[in-house]
Amino acid sequence: MVVANVLLVPSHDLYLPIHSLVHYRAQVIKQKAIEDIPLPSSQYSFALSDPSICDLDHYTSKVTAKNLGRTEVTLVDSHMKGKLGVKPQSSHIYVVDPDVISFSIDRGNNWYLQKGVDYKINVRLSDAFGNQMHIPDNALFHTTLSNDHFDIIEQSRNGTYFHVIARKSGTSSVKSSLVSIQDEFGVEHPFSTTIAADQELQISDKLEAHPYIVVFPYQPNKPYTYQLRATGGTGSYSWQSNNPRVGIVDENRGKITTGEIGETIIRVEDVYNSQHFALVHVYVLEPAELHFGESHVEAELEKELTLNVLLHGLDPKTQKLMPFTDCRHIPFNVGVDDVTIFRHLRDVPSEIPKYGRGCATVTLKALSIGDTKAKIQFNRFIDAIDISAFPPLVLSTKYQLLLATGSEILVDLQGGPRPWMKDSSKYFTKADPQNKKYVKVFGDIKSYKLHCSKQVGDVDIIVSVGNFKSKTNPLPVISKATITVCCAVPERIALNTRHPAAKPGLPACPSFVHSVFYGYPSLILLTAYGRCANELDAEEQMFDSLTSVKAKYDVDNEKLLTVKPSDELPNEPNKLTAAANPSGKSGTAKISATATIGDQKLLTSLTLNLVGIAVAKPSSILSVFDLCIEGASLDINIKVTDVNKVKIIGSDLVEMNALTPLRIQVLDIDDQPFSSHDVKMMDLDIVSQLDYVRLTPLNLLEHHARGVSVGTSSIVATVKSSTGNVVRSAPHLIQVFSPLRLFPEVVPLIPEAVFQFEILGGPIPAPELYFNMTKSGVVDINSIGLIKSAKTLGEVTVTAVVTNGKSKDIISQDTAIVRVVSLAGIRLVLSSNIVEEGDIISAHIEGLDQDETPFAFGGAEYPF
Structure with a gap:
């Protein structure tokens, strides 16, 4: 008989090293509660079977191991002494030498750990036979953990228990050695042999699956495959699905393939520690709602606009x-209200959106400036979204500006996103200097004035154009441009004359020529050159603004010329202008200029030649002599003339999709045409007022006009005379008409019958038609297409011809076949063969041959 309600604690056998101290207790179970029995007591006490192995302190109930060996601890109940069949509670103590240190860790006893997780690490001790030893509180272990890799929450005094949190990923180790055992008197007993061990461990980032929820539309004929990603852990993963009917997953790669409607959970775990895992919820649902997702709704001209498609499924x-994760297999119908603004690019594959929200994309291309709507439809679901196309952002200045200190320049903005159609108040433009120390910005909306301070330096100015975020424009496009402005002091100045613009086909006036006409004023230009202070080794460049520079001019011979500052080029701040007024005499004058920039003065000069204009008579002979060869000369006839008028020669009619030649003549005052070589210098321009014809140049003076749609276009040619006046031709009208058509194409007639052709197309008003026949004596036809068959049977081809009325050139024609046949017989054809009383039916007569309709004999001279 065993007393079940009294317990010995500890009740199991213990393996102890020498000098270990163990506290034994007795407990009693009362109404499912456990209570300690105060010891010593009159009823309970402890006893040892071999006091030579261990000492027992009866007052404290502590046992001290003294020598190697075995003994038994017994809980003695004085009330049960002498009762047969009652076995007292007992356990054995084995005093042995320690041999091996080992380690254990909770959460699966796996040394692949995860950052951010708490662990409990224990140091274990075994004897030579592998028996697990009890480590007493009076044992002392020297145990170390990396402070870089662990935060210690709690640890035991003897160094055998640690509660830690892994804080840093990487490889580390736990090291421990048994140092000594301290007896009850405080005396340490070191071990003669070193017992030590270490355990390597690996800490990795937390294992996570991305995304943790994926949703797909149910498409049995085209299932979806999707690559799941895992991060953290050791990098070796195993994947499994708990419902393969909904979705199967590649065990090693993590690629899922959808199946039936429903839900499955994908578990990814670390191959080296299955306690580290993450879950992915996979849903396969029926589509229930369609919208455009959050995406850009503005695009620059000639660039693509990608719209996100947001399709939802309903969780039953x-x-x-x-929202679906991937819906790229859905056959969406995409349309644009105004296809001249945006065009749907069907060949661009749909993608999972990289920004915003959605499960697929549709791609449009911006063709012209404007606002419109894009629409998308799938089954009964439909949605629309406002979209806008805008021109690229362009600045009126260069993107790198060199300004004299204190000067300013005007920057005009063109293009960029337009005010949003649903809320124009969100529109903005900005010009932000990165450092206001050097440049200040004034102005707003479309024009900004950049003003350099008096300090030398450079700064970037960020120009931004766009709209602020709104409900209908959640991801507005911001066009940006960067202007680098350098404020510097010029190193030198230069004077030059303003040369006339180069004429087409002629070289420009050389920059080193400083000659002006003494008959009227000329413009003198002052420019400055230098470099940015932080680019002293850079090439010299011309300043872009000199508005703060003051210039003074002097002339050495004021009888020939006077020079005064002027403001004739306000839109060219890179030049200072002065008016040079000659007295009407030829000669040479030296102009000196002094430019003042702050405290600095720069000097330069220019020698100006005052000359007259060469004059030639309208017609003369130029003789060229070879001065070195006797009798060698050449006479060249020279004619000086000007443009008098311009003519366009060509047909005024053209069939649609046909070509007609046009020739341009530029005539002089003698009505003689200029050569194409001369016309090259006259800025010839040919303009079609309406788009009914398309002009294709063959050379400078010859073009082809192609009719592209029915209507009348006006074509005008212009040239510039030697004085700069524009000379225009009289408008040349070209009518584009539909091709001439005869109906029907085949006409069967009996002899001596009459039939009228239906004539369509041709010019308006209808011109006179000419009919040609391949054979005479079969039919007669007049100018309006009325046919009369003769008595002779046969077949003839009739051709209707329209000419231009001048050169009789054919501009349109069509053919038909007329057959004169003998009527073999007739038949009566009723509209119905079954009638009721009171019904009305129609009847007509046909010939027995298939082509012999009532028209074949309805106009005969002797009708039925």
């Missing part, structure tokens, strides 16, 4: 809408 359990 929660009745909540869930």
